[in-house]
Amino acid sequence: MANKNTKECIIIGGGPAGLTAGLYASRAGLKSLLIERGIFGGQIVNSSLVENYPGFPDGISGSELSSLMHQQADKYGLETQNAEVIKVNRGEFYYNVFTTEETFETLSVIITCGSEYRKLTIPGEEKFLGYGVSYCATCDGFLFRDREVAVVGGGDTAITDALELTRHVKKVYVIHRRDQLRASQILQQRAFTEPKLDFIWNTVVEEIKGGKVVKELKLYDLKTENHFSLQVSGLFVAIGLVPNTQYFANVIKLDKTGYIYVDEMMATSTPGIFAAGDIRRNSLRQVAASVGDGATAAMSTFKYVQEVEDKISILNHSHRR
Amino acid sequence: MSKVVEITDQNFKEEVLNSDLPTEVDFWAPWCGPCRMVSPIYDKLSEEYDGRFKFCKLNVDENQQTAMKYQIMSIPMQMYFVDGQKINEILGAVPELIIRNMVESIFKDFPTDERGRLRVILNSWIQHNKEYSKKFSRWMQKTDNVEDDAIYHSILQAVQEMEKANDNFSRLLIELQ
Numbered sequence: 001m002a003n004k005n006t007k008e009c010i011i012i013g014g015g016p017a018g019l020t021a022g023l024y025a026s027r028a029g030l031k032s033l034l035i036e037r038g039i040f041g042g043q044i045v046n047s048s049l050v051e052n053y054p055g056f057p058d059g060i061s062g063s064e065l066s067s068l069m070h071q072q073a074d075k076y077g078l079e080t081q082n083a084e085v086i087k088v089n090r091g092e093f094y095y096n097v098f099t100t101e102e103t104f105e106t107l108s109v110i111i112t113c114g115s116e117y118r119k120l121t122i123p124g125e126e127k128f129l130g131y132g133v134s135y136c137a138t139c140d141g142f143l144f145r146d147r148e149v150a151v152v153g154g155g156d157t158a159i160t161d162a163l164e165l166t167r168h169v170k171k172v173y174v175i176h177r178r179d180q181l182r183a184s185q186i187l188q189q190r191a192f193t194e195p196k197l198d199f200i201w202n203t204v205v206e207e208i209k210g211g212k213v214v215k216e217l218k219l220y221d222l223k224t225e226n227h228f229s230l231q232v233s234g235l236f237v238a239i240g241l242v243p244n245t246q247y248f249a250n251v252i253k254l255d256k257t258g259y260i261y262v263d264e265m266m267a268t269s270t271p272g273i274f275a276a277g278d279i280r281r282n283s284l285r286q287v288a289a290s291v292g293d294g295a296t297a298a299m300s301t302f303k304y305v306q307e308v309e310d311k312i313s314i315l316n317h318s319h320r321r
Numbered sequence: 322m323s324k325v326v327e328i329t330d331q332n333f334k335e336e337v338l339n340s341d342l343p344t345e346v347d348f349w350a351p352w353c354g355p356c357r358m359v360s361p362i363y364d365k366l367s368e369e370y371d372g373r374f375k376f377c378k379l380n381v382d383e384n385q386q387t388a389m390k391y392q393i394m395s396i397p398m399q400m401y402f403v404d405g406q407k408i409n410e411i412l413g414a415v416p417e418l419i420i421r422n423m424v425e426s427i428f429k430d431f432p433t434d435e436r437g438r439l440r441v442i443l444n445s446w447i448q449h450n451k452e453y454s455k456k457f458s459r460w461m462q463k464t465d466n467v468e469d470d471a472i473y474h475s476i477l478q479a480v481q482e483m484e485k486a487n488d489n490f491s492r493l494l495i496e497l498q
Binding site: 132212 | 392
């Protein structure tokens with residue numbers, strides 16, 4: 001265990017689940033490393049006020065909560081690194097974790113990469129990111145004051161975003177591929193009575209156009225099979241999330257939507273690999289649930305690592321004889 | 322102590338566009354969560370690069386004129402300026418390493434010492450001339466009977482003199498390095 005690139009536990013992803021797993025693993029004495037590709041905190045960073053995380057009766061901002069979690073894990077010696085994991089390979093006792101920077105060897109892995117916004121994957125989406133295309137209405141809505149914008153999607157997030165946007169903008173179009181919403185009844189009611197909100201049913205966005213910033217959407221009506229245009233300054237995409245599991249499909253079992261199968265101990269289909277938080281199947285997608293998952297995963301990992309280390313030391317013994 | 326300069330619509334031109342140093346502007350707002358993740362990074366870098374690189378922040382709520390002018394539609398938006406020109410940007414909250422790499426790459430392309438700046442000027446001058454020499458020779462290849470016309474002849478001569486001067490420039494640039 002002398003090599004600096006040899007660990008007992010590698011945690012991939014620095015949101016609430018990962019930071020909690022890191023805290024528990026470090027406190028349990030595991031030689032742990034947390035690898036995060038972006039900033040620490042995960043999706044809660046976008047949340048201006050987290051009101052349902054116990055212990056903070058007046059709420060706490062997502063960025064503050066995540067930096068407190070980071071500090072706490074740091075205090076107990078969790079090592080962290082900024083890099084992106086691109087592959088995990090299984091060896092006899094060790095896993096090899098390949099990042100954009102270097103390669104590690106570890107006895108166990110905890111996957112806590114969460115999920116990210118699902119993209120439309122249409123022309124213009126990437127080009128206008130930050131210049132009219134957004135995945136976060138609460139973050140960017142204010143910057144579209146007195147303009148006309150569109151929201152794509154029909155679920156709770158899309159309708160919540162659309163209602164939030166009506167506070168800032170002149171007009172919001174909700175573009176939905178079906179003829180009814182999936183959003184909760186109460187949200188639907190509020191949406192249908194909101195005068196600034198208009199619905200474009202049975203329609204998909206085919207292309208986003210503009211100069212430096214978004215000017216127009218090319219739309220397609222699935223029912224009438226008509227192509228038409230809509231002049232807007234912004235497009236808010238709210239069509240759900242995708243789990244960040246593309247690099248793990250070779251080592252663990254995923255469900256058909258890409259989420260990770262785990263048991264109640266957060267163990268995946270592969271011994272030594274655990275998962276926690278939004279990335280696992282049937283996650284509640286709440287900070288309180290993710291930190292619980294993270295703690296469970298770390299303790300299961302601790303048990304696993306002890307067993308493997310015992311096995312390795314027995315093997316070394318018999319080799320020596 | 323953070324050396325990040327607070328920018329307003331009123332002092333943007335003076336502090337950013339007329340700045341002698343390469344300058345970064347962090348467009349932010351108090352209600353923006355990710356903004357709070359990047360501002361400590363800039364506080365830290367502003368101390369480290371004090372006197373060599375300028376770091377600024379502009380509240381888009383209170384300074385809508387500048388935010389509109391630069392078409393800020395997502396924050397945190399971090400724009401980088403050199404000699405009054407916007408040369409690059411970082412969108413969203415990113416790790417310190419990415420910001421550091423941006424700052425260092427700007428340093429390399431836009432040195433702040435006198436000799437360094439002269440090198441940059443000479444180098445872009447040489448590249449510019451080379452590009453037009455190429456364009457000119459391509460034009461020559463496609464054109465017939467140029468030599469018969471006096472004006473073309475004079476131009477050709479001037480081009481040759483310019484190319485000689487450019488070679489001289491290249492030699493001086495090497496000496497300067």
